[in-house]
Amino acid sequence: MPGNPIGDPVIPVPRDEWDAVISASPDALAFHAPNWSDAVCASGSWVDATLFFRAASGGRLVVPMVRRSGVAGRLAPRASLPYGWGFGGVVASPETTPDEFRMVVAHLADSAGEPTTVRPNPLLRDRWAESVPAQSATVQRGAHVLDLEGGFERVFKERFKGRARTAVRKAERSGVTVERDTTGRLVADFYSLYRSSLDRWAERRRIPTWLGRRLGETRDPRRKFEDVASRLREGCRIWLARVDDQPAAALICLVRGSNASYWRGCMDEERASRTQASHLLQKLAIEDACNSGCLHYHMGETGGSRSLAQFKEGFGARLHLYEEFRFSGTRPLRRTTARLASGLRRSA
Numbered sequence: 001m002p003g004n005p006i007g008d009p010v011i012p013v014p015r016d017e018w019d020a021v022i023s024a025s026p027d028a029l030a031f032h033a034p035n036w037s038d039a040v041c042a043s044g045s046w047v048d049a050t051l052f053f054r055a056a057s058g059g060r061l062v063v064p065m066v067r068r069s070g071v072a073g074r075l076a077p078r079a080s081l082p083y084g085w086g087f088g089g090v091v092a093s094p095e096t097t098p099d100e101f102r103m104v105v106a107h108l109a110d111s112a113g114e115p116t117t118v119r120p121n122p123l124l125r126d127r128w129a130e131s132v133p134a135q136s137a138t139v140q141r142g143a144h145v146l147d148l149e150g151g152f153e154r155v156f157k158e159r160f161k162g163r164a165r166t167a168v169r170k171a172e173r174s175g176v177t178v179e180r181d182t183t184g185r186l187v188a189d190f191y192s193l194y195r196s197s198l199d200r201w202a203e204r205r206r207i208p209t210w211l212g213r214r215l216g217e218t219r220d221p222r223r224k225f226e227d228v229a230s231r232l233r234e235g236c237r238i239w240l241a242r243v244d245d246q247p248a249a250a251l252i253c254l255v256r257g258s259n260a261s262y263w264r265g266c267m268d269e270e271r272a273s274r275t276q277a278s279h280l281l282q283k284l285a286i287e288d289a290c291n292s293g294c295l296h297y298h299m300g301e302t303g304g305s306r307s308l309a310q311f312k313e314g315f316g317a318r319l320h321l322y323e324e325f326r327f328s329g330t331r332p333l334r335r336t337t338a339r340l341a342s343g344l345r346r347s348a
Contacts, residue, residue, distance in 0.1 A: 032088070062092075089120025174276070182233060
């Protein structure tokens with residue numbers, strides 16, 4: 001569109017350009033990649049609605065997004081990304097200007113009739129705070145992220161708390177054995193532990209075990225993890241700890257570029273607590289992320305669980321407060337886009 005420095009969104013997104021933006025951006029997570037969106041859509045609940053912009057600066061911007069399937073037209077809600085599928089938001093190539101970033105955010109807020117939810121990378125909170133129209137609805141959230149600068153030796157000595165280092169050493173003395181898999185071979189063992197965790201969570205929430213398992217398996221069926229493993233391959237790393245040849249704890253870490261994401265974890269509570277197997281898995285996954293050149297280890301949202309926060313903070317992860325944005329697609333927001341475009345034309 002003439003006079004618009006970001007142009008109209010390109011749909012469908014050229015896959016090579018999408019992948020190129022993700023590869024060039026230091027802020028991109030595995031959740032932002034094309035093969036991750038393929039996995040989301042393979043679940044059957046969503047269809048791809050990703051947006052791609054070519055900016056006047058030469059920059060490229062991608063908004064990984066999906067639309068709820070089975071709902072007609074503009075009534076279908078969009079998410080970047082859905083609950084249980086990680087973080088979304090705008091991913092920009094290094095040439096992109098702050099004004100161009102703001103214009104893409106304004107476009108999301110201005111999509112009349114298309115309710116849109118965005119949960120961006122928590123480390124980009126300030127960039128989003130200065131880009132989102134003031135009248136946008138927000139939900140306050142918090143996620144933990146570990147800074148990997150300096151490499152694993154420094155992270156272990158300076159950022160791991162004493163209790164975490166002690167737990168790791170106990171696990172190493174307790175005869176815990178660990179496997180690392182990038183083929184999907186360990187999905188069955190992971191899912192067995194996951195189903196046991198569902199039973200434990202149901203008991204703690206005082207709901208019937210069958211109901212807790214039904215809800216969890218509906219949200220996260222085994223085929224979901226199998227599909228992710230097959231699509232991401234080396235980028236999906238499943239870690240499994242065994243005690244006396246029995247599965248004790250497992251986690252899935254997603255690695256892309258300079259970021260690693262601890263996506264899922266589960267355990268046999270008795271075996272893992274007795275041996276501190278979960279601490280050993282985290283230590284190994286963090287070390288592996290450092291060796292892969294990652295600068296951040298994202299540990300995900302923590303919610304209101306103080307015990308989970310303490311677990312993550314034991315490894316040196318810091319809580320990052322950020323906002324989830326819910327855009328209703330109200331027409332007055334179009335004036336925001338127009339003002340931004342006008343300002344850019346005047347400054348050009």
